[in-house]
Amino acid sequence: MKRWLMILLLALTGTGWHGLHAGEARPRAENELTEKRLVAISSELRCLVCQNESLAGSNAELAVDLRREIRTLINDGKSDTEIMEFMVSRYGDFVRYRPPLKGSTLLLWFGPGLLFVAGLLALVLYLRRRDRAIKDTPLTAEEQRRAEALLQDQDSRQGHP
C-alpha cells in the first residue's frame, strides 16, 4: 500500500515538474543558433546585480536587458569577441568569469600554482632535513648495548613462552 502511494506521488510530482518546466523554457527567438550563442556568451559573463550568478542564469532586470542587448548584437552580425569587448568596455573585466591574463591578474592566475610549489618545496626541505638528522646521529656504544640486550630479551621470551 505504502509503496503504491509513493509511486503515485512520484508520478504526480514528476508530471507536475515537467508541466512547469515546459512553461518556462519557451524559446524567445525564432533562430536557434542565435539562442545557442546567446547562452554560450552569457554563461561566460557575470551578472553584476547578483554577482554569483552568470548572466545566462540570472533573472535580475539588468541581466534580462543585457541578454536582449547581446541578442541584438548577435543579430547585427557581431562576433563573440566583439560582444565580449562591448561588455568589458562598459562593466570592466569583472564581468568576465575568466579574467584576461595581464599585469593585475598575474597573482590571480599563478598564485595557486606558486603556493603549491612553495608547499612542495617546504615539504622536500623538511623531509631532507629529517633524513639527515636521523643519519647523522648514530647510536652510542651504550645505546647499542642496550638495544642488543632488549632484542635478546625479546628473543628469549619468544623462544620460551
Place this chain on the structure above:
Amino acid sequence: MNRFLWPLVGFVVLVVLLAVGLRLNPRDVPSPLVGKPAPAFALPRLDTPDKEFSPKEMLGKVWLLNVWASWCVSCRQEHPVLVELAKRQTVPLVGLNYKEVRGDGAIDSDKVAPGDEKRMVIERAAGWLRKHGDPYTLSVLDVDGRVGIDYGVYGVPETYVIDKAGIIRMKHTGPITPEVFSGRILPLLAELSK
C-alpha cells in the same frame, strides 16, 4: 623557536589578507569608463520632452551625471545631499532618469502600452521631483535603460563626475553620503574646475 616562526608568519599573512578582504566592498566594481570620454547620447528632457539633451552640450564645464528613478529607495537617501549640492550651485547636476516605469517591480511593464509609457515616465518622474525637491539642472529620460548600459549602470543610484573635456573622472555607485560628497567629490570638483 624557529619551529614556530614560519607558521606564525603564515598565520599573520593570512589574517592580514582576510582583514583586507573583509573590508572590500564587492559592489565597488571599478568602472572601465573612468578616464574615457562620457558615452554620447541624445535623450528627451523631462521638462521639455520634445527637446533632446546631449552630453556634448556640457563641453567646457565640469558636471555631474546622477542616475535616479522614483522607485529607487537609495535615491531617497541621497536626495538631501543632492539638494544641498544644488543650493551651493557648485556644478551643474544632470539627472538620468533610469527605467522609470520598466524598472519598477510594482508595474507589469508588459501590460503598459508603448504609447503610454513615456507619458507615465514623465508623470511619475516629475511628481517625484515635486514632492522631494528638484536638485537637477535638468533631467533626461532613459525609458528603456539603453543609455544606462552604455554607462555601465548596474545599480541605481550612480553618479559620474565629468570634466571640461567630457572625460569621466569618477564613478560612484550607490547613494552619495555627505562623507563621500565632502571627502571625494568636492575635492575632485575643485581640482577639475581650476
